[in-house]
Amino acid sequence: MTEAVTHVGMSARPSPREGADADPPPLPALLESEAIHIIREVAAEFENPVLLFSGGKDSIVMLHLALKAFAPCPLPFPVMHVDTGHNFPEVLEFRDRHVAATGVRLVVASVQESIDRGRVAEETGPRASRNRLQTTTLLDAIAEHRFDAVFGGARRDEEKARAKERVYSFRDEFGQWDPKNQRPELWNLYNGRHRSGEHIRVFPLSNWTELDIWRYIAAEGIDLPSLYYAHRRSVVARDGMLLALTRFLTLADGEAPFEETVRFRTIGDATCTGAVRSGAADARRVAAEIAATRITERGATRADDRVSEAGMEDRKREGYF
Template sequence: MPTSFPDEFTHHKNLFYFPDASKGTFTVTATYELSHLRALEAEAVHIFREVAATFERPVLLFSGGKDSVVMLHLAVKAFWPAPLPFGVLHVDTGHNFDEVISFRDHAVANYGVRLLVASVQDDIDAGRVVEDTGPRASRNRLQTTTLLRAIGEHAFGAVFGGARRDEEKARAKERVFSFRDEFGQWDPRNQRPELWQLYNGAHRKGEHIRVFPLSNWTELDIWSYILDERIELPPIYYAHRRDVVQRDGMLLAQTRFLTLLDGDEPFEATVRFRTVGDATCTGCVESTAATATEVVAEVAATRVTERGATRADDRISQAGMEDRKREGYF
């Protein structure tokens, strides 16, 4: 080994669990090949560094959800041993799972990064947005105003998001560096061509670039990476007992933000969340997957088994369906 460097960086040691070479996933062979996860990691790291080198004020969107946790983990790795050269921003709807908020604060402290919170409540209080009412009201739509306000106030030039191209059809076409005009709008018909590793982040004052380092990752890649890197997630991503109600084909957690409707009959079930967002509209699935290994197996099975002839409405297929409904909201 060249030097005794890591000893000087003990404060980082707890963050990075170097993969076990015997597992094979990360082994570099004599023919100079990277495993696909390592190739995706290298691509993401390249993107983080490119932004840090060419933008004045980047920020990383961090909700405590799995994609944003993976994104933060990669960002911190990209700049080792230096601290992350930008902060993280949470757009807070106020309707959070307590576990996620405490995880957010824990992760921010653990990774040693600066957290900025932009609150939807502030915009409601200031009259910039009007909250929907009724039992099915959600604050999802309102987040956009809060996000754009935060970007404007802090003059962020680049905003990292954890969106992936496999999520849905429109996203399949979005660039890694995605231009937003002075009103924060995306024009899918007029995107800059993106070739090789040459990203064009040129923009004027008031405009900004959304940057998606996880563009080429799939849900299974995310979970495999969480497993391999032993990345900590909010506990609600793993199977636990919880009171839920069945609504619109989804299981919704019974929280203080959820107003029960006529016919809603809460019951206890063993569930986990596949995505984590506003507590009023984030559904969970019945699952017994209690570890990252079990979730990887479940996600892999979701892709392999439940199609073709057997389209019974089994649990896993509901999970796949629900994921997309989820992502439709956002």
């Protein structure tokens, strides 16, 4: 019973920089440090983490933060792309270039393989999408590689079900999220306890907004796929969105493609990601555009969220990103 109390000493200590300490810390630096803290905590406490990398802006920022967290050492875990097979070619090119430049290890989980093996069935019709099929591919890959922590780039400002999710989000042996029974999460003390077969989804960007992401991309000079900036492309107007004309898109009766100057606010499966009219050609201009917008990111561009009021919650319960 050795109770060695050393010293109680939190009294004020004169510091030449006292004034600086009283200033509120700048928000971008706070968000960056919070994300790095979360990423390091996972690397220290889990045996086999993986970082989901789609080639979208949020996962690119997340990877950028992860590389900073361990610099000058290499990333201590791989990244994984859940490949729907319905990619924009610019995104795949970017993925391969970025993986080569950063030296990270890439795991690809293929929706096409899940279809070929009969794990899932392809949707049909003009609104067919492989978006929902990704969940099975993702969960199969997590089981196959025995990943116990899976970093995702989801943000709470994206969607109302995501606004409810913890930074460490527990998934049972079926990969399911139980939103009514989440672990309390206090201060920056994260509880990653799980049994074999269960895993934790980890969201280091939980407290970032779309505008924070763009400000950070501009400030850090982070490279993104060209789709995020204004360019001319053939599009089809559908459900109030502009869908890119790609070989994956089946035109419905009466739909006529036309040319437009657009950029993408989100990048996902090419069949359900819409473009917005924009002339913003660099990150600073995009940030200015986002600061003035009156429509949410997913509301403007994601057909998958329009399924129902609880579309995202239902998909997340099943194990979606």
